[in-house]
Amino acid sequence: MTTADLPRYTGDAGPYPGGDPYADYRTPGAAGFPFTHLPDLADRRLGAGVIAANDEFFAERENLLTSGPARFDPEAFGHKGKIMDGWETRRRRGTDGDHPFPADEDHDWALIRLGAPGVIHGIIVDTAHFRGNYPQSVSVEGTCVEGSPAPTELLAGEVTWMPLVPRTTIGGHAANGFLVDPVRRFTHLRLNQHPDGGVARLRVHGEVVPAPGWLAALGTFDVVALENGGRVEDASDRFYSSPTHTIQPGRSRKMDDGWETRRRRGTGNDWVRYRLTERSVIRAVEIDTGFLKGNSAGWAALSGRDGESGDWGELLPRTRLQPDTVHRFLPAGAPPVTHVRIDIFPDGGIARLRLHGSLTADGMRRLVARHDELSG
Numbered sequence: 001m002t003t004a005d006l007p008r009y010t011g012d013a014g015p016y017p018g019g020d021p022y023a024d025y026r027t028p029g030a031a032g033f034p035f036t037h038l039p040d041l042a043d044r045r046l047g048a049g050v051i052a053a054n055d056e057f058f059a060e061r062e063n064l065l066t067s068g069p070a071r072f073d074p075e076a077f078g079h080k081g082k083i084m085d086g087w088e089t090r091r092r093r094g095t096d097g098d099h100p101f102p103a104d105e106d107h108d109w110a111l112i113r114l115g116a117p118g119v120i121h122g123i124i125v126d127t128a129h130f131r132g133n134y135p136q137s138v139s140v141e142g143t144c145v146e147g148s149p150a151p152t153e154l155l156a157g158e159v160t161w162m163p164l165v166p167r168t169t170i171g172g173h174a175a176n177g178f179l180v181d182p183v184r185r186f187t188h189l190r191l192n193q194h195p196d197g198g199v200a201r202l203r204v205h206g207e208v209v210p211a212p213g214w215l216a217a218l219g220t221f222d223v224v225a226l227e228n229g230g231r232v233e234d235a236s237d238r239f240y241s242s243p244t245h246t247i248q249p250g251r252s253r254k255m256d257d258g259w260e261t262r263r264r265r266g267t268g269n270d271w272v273r274y275r276l277t278e279r280s281v282i283r284a285v286e287i288d289t290g291f292l293k294g295n296s297a298g299w300a301a302l303s304g305r306d307g308e309s310g311d312w313g314e315l316l317p318r319t320r321l322q323p324d325t326v327h328r329f330l331p332a333g334a335p336p337v338t339h340v341r342i343d344i345f346p347d348g349g350i351a352r353l354r355l356h357g358s359l360t361a362d363g364m365r366r367l368v369a370r371h372d373e374l375s376g
Contacts, residue, residue, distance in 0.1 A: 012172055013174065016072075039231070041206050053108070055089040058088035092196040108195070109190055121207070123177070123178045123202070125191070134171075134198055139167040142184070184374055212371050264347035269344060281334060282337065286356075299319060300342055303343070315337075318343075338363075
């Protein structure tokens with residue numbers, strides 16, 4: 001799918017008709033956008049945050065990164081007006097009564113720190129429930145500033161911001177999706193709404209590009225963790241929840257915070273294939289079935305391969321799993337691998353997979369080279 005093929009929703013949404021608040025919500029359909037299989041780099045579980053905004057009169061900027069869809073209560077009003085689950089600014093005005101409308105360059109903005117710096121492939125600016133109060137257009141810019149810069153530092157004149165989404169007319173009560181072309185590593189975004197209004201959610205889908213210096217200092221770390229650059233390449237089944245949950249930070253908080261498949265009948269088994277941060281030697285394995293009690297996997301096995309065309313070799317033989325339990329294993333003499341596959345038998349799910357190890361010398365060299373290339 002090209003940028004021209006993405007759905008474009010322009011113009012006002014209809015007034016709230018009552019009943020299901022999502023009944024007339026505009027989305028790309030069941031197939032979704034072509035980048036939503038990638039993790040959200042602005043996920044608060046990874047440490048993302050909305051660190052500043054020029055205005056948040058009606059609704060707080062932090063709502064932009066709240067997990068899950070925006071909620072709408074037609075009866076909820078506060079001292080400042082309608083309570084909205086999103087970021088909403090006051091109405092801009094012109095200079096005087098003869099010029100009541102804001103100037104073309106007037107706009108509101110919010111600064112977002114990505115939880116995991118990386119290459120961005122797609123952005124969703126979701127205006128759910130903003131029907132007559134959404135921005136006329138939006139634009140998004142990105143920059144790469146290491147460390148933990150303050151908003152004043154990011155807004156300083158010497159910081160270079162690269163356009164990721166040009167100023168584009170959007171629609172209300174809709175998931176507005178944008179493909180992103182620049183293959184660069186970004187740490188922060190600036191979301192601009194022209195001239196004012198409200199946005200419910202911001203999602204930033206891409207690939208994590210970790211800082212090699214930090215991983216080198218750690219030595220041994222989780223080489224499949226999303227925040228360290230690991231990723232899910234494929235899975236047999238995503239019916240109930242995404243396999244990417246298995247490499248999110250922390251323990252799962254509830255059943256759907258892990259990976260669960262539909263009930264399998266007959267033969268076969270379910271599996272997930274992961275790409276590691278880089279070529280690594282795995283020394284310790286955790287398979288967590290937290291909150292999966294009557295539906296956890298019965299058994300699991302791990303295999304690994306070195307390179308795209310390498311042969312799969314056993315890292316952990318088929319082993320019985322217990323429900324709602326953290327299982328720990330010490331694979332002896334595991335060879336260097338770039339990919340790992342977990343097979344579960346026959347179906348069910350796991351909450352988290354942790355593969356503690358360290359990068360090989362050549363793996364670290366490739367990671368450093370990619371980081372430097374993408375950071376400019």
